[in-house]
Amino acid sequence: MKARIITVFFIITALLYLAASIRLEKPPAGKLSNYGLFTGTLSNLEPAADVVPYALNTPLFTDYAEKLRFLRIPAGSTIAYNDSAVFEFPVGTVLVKNFFYPRDFRDPSKGREIIETRLLIREENGWKALPYIWNREQTEAFLDVAGETRQVKYIDGSGKTRQHAYYIPNMNQCKGCHNHYEAMAPIGPTARQLNGKYGFAGSQDNQLAHWATKGLLTGLPADGQLPRGVRWDDPSTGSLDERARAWLDINCGHCHRSGGPASTSGLYLTIHEKDPLRLGIGKTPVAAGRGSGDLQVSIAPGQPEKSIMVYRMQSTDPGVMMPELGRSLNHQEGIALIKQWIREMEH
Amino acid sequence: MRLSCMILFFYVFPILLTAQETERKRIQSRFILAEDGETIELGEGRFVIDATLSMEGKKQITIRGKGMDKTILSFKGQASGAEGIRISNCSNIILEDFSAEDAKGDIIKTMHVNGITFRRVRAAWTGKMSHKNGSYALYPVSCEKVLIEECVARGASDAGIYVGQSRTIIVRNSKAFENVAGIEIENSIDADVYGNEAYHNTGGILVFDLPDLELKRGGNCRVYNNKVWENNTANFAPKGNIVGRVPQGTGIILLAANNVEIFNNEITNNRTVGTSIVSYYISENPIKDSSYYPYPLAVHIHDNAYSRKKQRATMKGRMGKLYRFKLRFGKDVPDIVYDGIPDEKILDANKQYPQDKRICIRNNRGASYANIDAANGFKNISRDMVPADCSLPSLPGVKPWF
Numbered sequence: 001m002k003a004r005i006i007t008v009f010f011i012i013t014a015l016l017y018l019a020a021s022i023r024l025e026k027p028p029a030g031k032l033s034n035y036g037l038f039t040g041t042l043s044n045l046e047p048a049a050d051v052v053p054y055a056l057n058t059p060l061f062t063d064y065a066e067k068l069r070f071l072r073i074p075a076g077s078t079i080a081y082n083d084s085a086v087f088e089f090p091v092g093t094v095l096v097k098n099f100f101y102p103r104d105f106r107d108p109s110k111g112r113e114i115i116e117t118r119l120l121i122r123e124e125n126g127w128k129a130l131p132y133i134w135n136r137e138q139t140e141a142f143l144d145v146a147g148e149t150r151q152v153k154y155i156d157g158s159g160k161t162r163q164h165a166y167y168i169p170n171m172n173q174c175k176g177c178h179n180h181y182e183a184m185a186p187i188g189p190t191a192r193q194l195n196g197k198y199g200f201a202g203s204q205d206n207q208l209a210h211w212a213t214k215g216l217l218t219g220l221p222a223d224g225q226l227p228r229g230v231r232w233d234d235p236s237t238g239s240l241d242e243r244a245r246a247w248l249d250i251n252c253g254h255c256h257r258s259g260g261p262a263s264t265s266g267l268y269l270t271i272h273e274k275d276p277l278r279l280g281i282g283k284t285p286v287a288a289g290r291g292s293g294d295l296q297v298s299i300a301p302g303q304p305e306k307s308i309m310v311y312r313m314q315s316t317d318p319g320v321m322m323p324e325l326g327r328s329l330n331h332q333e334g335i336a337l338i339k340q341w342i343r344e345m346e347h
Numbered sequence: 348m349r350l351s352c353m354i355l356f357f358y359v360f361p362i363l364l365t366a367q368e369t370e371r372k373r374i375q376s377r378f379i380l381a382e383d384g385e386t387i388e389l390g391e392g393r394f395v396i397d398a399t400l401s402m403e404g405k406k407q408i409t410i411r412g413k414g415m416d417k418t419i420l421s422f423k424g425q426a427s428g429a430e431g432i433r434i435s436n437c438s439n440i441i442l443e444d445f446s447a448e449d450a451k452g453d454i455i456k457t458m459h460v461n462g463i464t465f466r467r468v469r470a471a472w473t474g475k476m477s478h479k480n481g482s483y484a485l486y487p488v489s490c491e492k493v494l495i496e497e498c499v500a501r502g503a504s505d506a507g508i509y510v511g512q513s514r515t516i517i518v519r520n521s522k523a524f525e526n527v528a529g530i531e532i533e534n535s536i537d538a539d540v541y542g543n544e545a546y547h548n549t550g551g552i553l554v555f556d557l558p559d560l561e562l563k564r565g566g567n568c569r570v571y572n573n574k575v576w577e578n579n580t581a582n583f584a585p586k587g588n589i590v591g592r593v594p595q596g597t598g599i600i601l602l603a604a605n606n607v608e609i610f611n612n613e614i615t616n617n618r619t620v621g622t623s624i625v626s627y628y629i630s631e632n633p634i635k636d637s638s639y640y641p642y643p644l645a646v647h648i649h650d651n652a653y654s655r656k657k658q659r660a661t662m663k664g665r666m667g668k669l670y671r672f673k674l675r676f677g678k679d680v681p682d683i684v685y686d687g688i689p690d691e692k693i694l695d696a697n698k699q700y701p702q703d704k705r706i707c708i709r710n711n712r713g714a715s716y717a718n719i720d721a722a723n724g725f726k727n728i729s730r731d732m733v734p735a736d737c738s739l740p741s742l743p744g745v746k747p748w749f
Binding site: 145146147148149165167170171172173175176179182258261263264266277278282283284285286287288289290291292293294295296297308317318319320321324325328 | 371376379380397398399401402403425426427429433435436451459478479480481482483489504505509511512559560561584585589632633636
């Protein structure tokens with residue numbers, strides 16, 4: 001009798017538990033492996049036949065995490081080229097971004113820890129962002145809408161052991177950046193970001209040319225007139241101004257643009273911005289609060305130390321720092337670039 | 348044996364899982380998974396949250412606690428996110444009966460929400476009044492149909508209750524104290540602010556129009572039946588912020604605001620000024636936004652009750668200097684001050700604004716007045732209220748939408 005009561009009780013609980021977990025796993029796939037984006041051992045991130053790796057010239061800084069990007073578009077469909085904005089991707093596109101830390105930045109053979117994989121999926125009615133968090137065993141990544149804080153540990157390029165918190169954003173925070181007029185949108189894949197070589201699979205082709213040859217991309221200018229691919233950290237690819245603007249564009253411009261979440265600040269940092277005031281030169285803050293750091297203007301030409309922009313880049317206080325998401329460390333090299341840019345500005 | 352294994356799996360495992368999850372993760376999941384139309388109940392207790400709680404793209408959600416003294420979300424020690432709670436791109440959201448405290452940035456920010464109600468919500472920094480506190484306690488920006496009622500805001504290093512770049516706003520029966528600005532309406536259209544108490548701030552109630560913003564020109568703001576007293580706290584805003592220029596001891600200040608009606612308020616013991624009407628030029632910030640209009644116009648201040656102790660204005664800041672060395676009112680500080688910087692382009696032959704654009708001050712109990720002639724280096728300061736004696740048609744006010 002007692003055993004029967006226990007059994008009934010146990011069945012009811014099991015059902016409740018199942019119901020709860022189904023509800024939690026309501027969005028498309030609970031596991032990254034369900035998408036069939038990779039072949040072989042999942043953590044090798046070996047792309048399946050229809051999956052193309054790509055890289056950006058100037059990527060967003062995310063606490064020195066390395067990234068591997070891939071994309072998949074449905075067979076027979078194509079991406080439409082344009083020279084200024086993010087490409088138009090067909091319905092069914094999956095953009096894949098893996099965030100990982102090499103155990104030793106000096107020696108890739110020592111392996112890596114993949115932290116998270118973010119998917120942007122183009123559906124009929126728009127883009128959808130889905131964050132997957134890898135387990136410690138590196139066998140699978142699971143959909144996790146609520147985000148998480150991870151401690152990461154690695155040896156950096158100078159041989160120093162580093163340990164810090166890494167914040168995996170929650171699903172809503174995806175849209176903190178991927179937001180244009182309140183619609184979810186990709187940020188990276190533009191002509192100027194993709195115009196460059198990617199040494200995958202032994203190929204030294206230009207990525208855009210490679211995509212066009214594979215029949216993935218239409219409308220690539222035949223004359224080869226592509227927007228310059230500026231790498232923020234490579235002076236051979238652009239002037240100081242171009243590199244600083246490229247860095248600001250990818251790190252700040254997704255929010256600080258018309259229709260972006262930071263448009264209420266009146267500060268616009270996309271690569272297309274021409275108005276010095278809107279770019280922050282001599283601009284007083286609106287609602288920066290203590291983010292102003294007791295300084296008067298966003299950019300004081302010639303005076304990086306008097307520029308709110310630099311002050312906020314140099315902070316890791318969540319109420320002050322910019323960008324406000326996606327980092328717990330300062331991007332020292334990016335800060336150095338922006339400081340130099342402001343220092344050398346005409347005044 | 349097998350049974351005990353299964354019991355372990357179905358009973359203990361979920362409990363362990365729950366125990367491991369932080370409070371944030373639990374609440375955050377509910378914010379994300381909520382179905383449109385749902386009510387999310389927050390239980391009694393103090394919940395320590397380590398990162399922003401965010402809601403995105405939802406309709407008709409109510410987030411309801413057990414009361415502002417019973418359900419407390421504490422963001423003390425927050426490690427990530429620029430606000431405590433962030434709600435964006437939603438419609439018809441109700442936040443009620445809870446407290447949110449000590450966020451690193453703003454406490455509750457709502458952006459692009461059509462229909463946002465804050466009801467009996469307390470948002471506060473609980474420690475000292477410090478420039479290290481975040482900017483805004485309640486912070487709807489770029490919203491439409493904003494209702495803030497019976498709320499409490501305390502400790503903000505900018506504004507306790509701040510409505511910016513929004514349309515159709517009611518702020519009523521709320522309390523804002525020990526902030527730099529108690530209640531601020533900025534670059535917003537159609538706002539009613541009434542039945543509130545603003546006290547022990549640097550400035551009680553602010554109506555501002557600022558340059559360089561997307562929503563350029565606010566207007567149609569009524570401020571009435573409020574009690575605005577003893578806003579004598581030293582300004583603790585971080586520098587660079589316009590609110591840092593608000594003089595200690597300000598009751599109500601209108602900066603470059605147009606079509607504003609201030610009436611039936613009790614404005615008491617604000618040591619520097621009961622109500623000031625100023626242009627953006629008084630901030631001494633340069634204006635680079637060519638489409639910005641820096642002058643206050645069509646301001647109607649009537650039927651308020653002013654009283655103040657006989658004491659000097661603040662000695663602090665630029666304004667303190669101005670009062671000491673230029674204005675020299677001593678202890679006979681005027682209750683209502685107009686900066687006297689007019690828009691020359693619309694003045695008529697008698698140096699008057701057209702009837703419908705005037706600054707009108709009439710029938711205020713206990714009020715003294717000064718036009719400080721800031722346009723001419725304070726040369727012709729006038730204490731005569733007669734030139735400002737006029738009235739404007741009442742503003743229609745905000746039609747309730749709820």
